[in-house]
Amino acid sequence: MTEDVLVVHGGTPLEGRIRVRGAKNLVSKAMVAALLGDSPSRLFDVPKIRDVEVVRGLLGLHGVKVTDGEEDGELVFDPANVESASTDQINVHAGSSRIPILFCGPLLHRLGHAFIPDLGGCHIGPRPIDFHLQALREFGATVDKRPEGLHLSAPNGLRGTKFSLPYPSVGATEQVLLTAVMAEGVTELRNAAVEPEILDLICVLQKMGAIIKVHTDRVIEIQGVPKLHGYTHRPIPDRIEAASWAAAALATRGHVEVLGAQQADMMTFLNIFRSVGGEYEVTDLRPPRNGQPGQEGGIRFWHPGGELKSVALETDVHPGFMTDWQQPLVVALTQARGLSIVHETVYEQRLGYTEALNSMGANIQVYRDCLGGTPCRFGRRNFKHSAVIAGPSKLHAADLVIPDLRAGFSHLIAALAAEGTSRVYGVDLINRGYEDFEAKLADLGAHAERP
Numbered sequence: 321m322t323e324d325v326l327v328v329h330g331g332t333p334l335e336g337r338i339r340v341r342g343a344k345n346l347v348s349k350a351m352v353a354a355l356l357g358d359s360p361s362r363l364f365d366v367p368k369i370r371d372v373e374v375v376r377g378l379l380g381l382h383g384v385k386v387t388d389g390e391e392d393g394e395l396v397f398d399p400a401n402v403e404s405a406s407t408d409q410i411n412v413h414a415g416s417s418r419i420p421i422l423f424c425g426p427l428l429h430r431l432g433h434a435f436i437p438d439l440g441g442c443h444i445g446p447r448p449i450d451f452h453l454q455a456l457r458e459f460g461a462t463v464d465k466r467p468e469g470l471h472l473s474a475p476n477g478l479r480g481t482k483f484s485l486p487y488p489s490v491g492a493t494e495q496v497l498l499t500a501v502m503a504e505g506v507t508e509l510r511n512a513a514v515e516p517e518i519l520d521l522i523c524v525l526q527k528m529g530a531i532i533k534v535h536t537d538r539v540i541e542i543q544g545v546p547k548l549h550g551y552t553h554r555p556i557p558d559r560i561e562a563a564s565w566a567a568a569a570l571a572t573r574g575h576v577e578v579l580g581a582q583q584a585d586m587m588t589f590l591n592i593f594r595s596v597g598g599e600y601e602v603t604d605l606r607p608p609r610n611g612q613p614g615q616e617g618g619i620r621f622w623h624p625g626g627e628l629k630s631v632a633l634e635t636d637v638h639p640g641f642m643t644d645w646q647q648p649l650v651v652a653l654t655q656a657r658g659l660s661i662v663h664e665t666v667y668e669q670r671l672g673y674t675e676a677l678n679s680m681g682a683n684i685q686v687y688r689d690c691l692g693g694t695p696c697r698f699g700r701r702n703f704k705h706s707a708v709i710a711g712p713s714k715l716h717a718a719d720l721v722i723p724d725l726r727a728g729f730s731h732l733i734a735a736l737a738a739e740g741t742s743r744v745y746g747v748d749l750i751n752r753g754y755e756d757f758e759a760k761l762a763d764l765g766a767h768a769e770r771p
């Protein structure tokens with residue numbers, strides 16, 4: 321077995337072209353939605369990442385036949401024989417991902433009961449599931465928390481409800497959607513999250529026969545239907561992965577074209593990228609013409625030379641600057657002249673990774689105050705959730721241990737940008753959300769190898 325460490329020889333700009341596939345944070349939810357259909361579903365452009373494997377395993381345990389389709393990245397789900405799985409079988413997936421919580425509604429509809437293992441996912445704050453459970457109870461489910469996991473049942477079926485989220489949580493919005501589509505009557509969800517991945521999940525559900533209206537002001541209305549069928553869907557591309565490679569291009573003074581990246585879903589990122597001094601060009605899709613081959617669209621990102629500029633930004637729910645974009649970008653901000661401010665308002669503990677950057681020569685201080693923006697939920701709760709980055713700093717190599725997915729990618733970028741040879745431990749965690757990242761690094765000319 322290969323040791324879980326990557327040896328990275330830094331200092332070479334990343335140059336070249338890579339492609340992103342379907343968004344991890346849509347694909348995994350669309351896979352769960354397949355459980356609701358009474359006929360097979362077909363999903364294209366599915367990346368080969370660990371989260372997909374976990375959901376595939378859980379679907380398989382519940383009788384959904386998952387097979388590879390003809391096209392590379394195509395999965396076919398046949399839900400004809402949905403059945404219960406034992407808690408022992410399900411618990412094999414305990415701690416591996418947060419997606420299992422989204423099986424609640426579909427399993428309650430199909431089987432009348434559900435068992436959800438202990439959740440995993442990145443350790444970036446307490447990540448409670450209180451909104452999910454409250455919503456499920458509103459639909460009429462009973463929830464029994466036991467040491468081995470959650471047991472849910474809905475002996476009398478699920479009924480539509482009016483529910484307002486205390487915060488526009490992505491997962492809780494998806495929970496409500498996946499439950500309401502087949503609940504009896506109308507559901508009105510207020511303060512819903514409206515991330516592009518959620519709108520794409522709504523497209524999937526609508527293809528299946530659901531009736532969902534997205535009103536203004538974060539209100540979603542769902543008219544329950546008794547039956548849904550399978551879907552065929554090509555997901556939106558992964559805008560988090562695209563931004564990660566863009567940040568890597570900027571931090572290493574390189575030039576990376578990300579095929580598949582879509583401008584509309586990345587507008588807020590692109591504005592900040594330009595404010596920092598990075599340059600980009602949107603390359604639109606060109607269909608084949610006059611015998612000439614077509615060209616896939618994407619976005620080219622590059623460092624134009626000279627110095628980067630400091631910025632102040634705060635992470636937020638869509639259409640704000642995504643919390644998952646901040647860690648890779650902060651590495652580039654260590655190279656910007658002046659003081660940059662990052663106010664993290666989505667997760668309370670998502671700046672711990674900056675210590676590793678400081679060990680490489682960065683100058684980042686974290687604060688409990690809400691700096692540079694409007695006060696947020698964490699301001700009075702003693703969480704270090706604002707960072708001040710003083711730059712530019714020369715980064716040098718270090719031994720790094722990857723703490724979570726996005727912070728892990730930022731460690732990798734820092735190692736690529738630094739002078740000298742770094743050892744990045746726990747690098748397999750990156751496979752949870754970045755398909756073939758080692759092959760992509762090689763395509764971009766990075767000098768990195770397994771020892």
Ligand code: EPZ
Nearest residue numbers: 345447448449450451452489490491492643644666667725
């Ligand atoms: C999704 O997580 C993504 N994960 C995250 O990406 C992403 O960072 C996040 O949305 C925000 O965009 C997946 O889609 C699998 P939330 P989710 O519910 O749904 C609080 C990545 O690296 N909250 O929107 O779990 C919560 O603690 C991952 O790809 C409650 O208090 O995020 C957080 O502070 C990391 N109670 C805030 O809401 C609840 O019941 C937003 O969380 C639910 C959430």
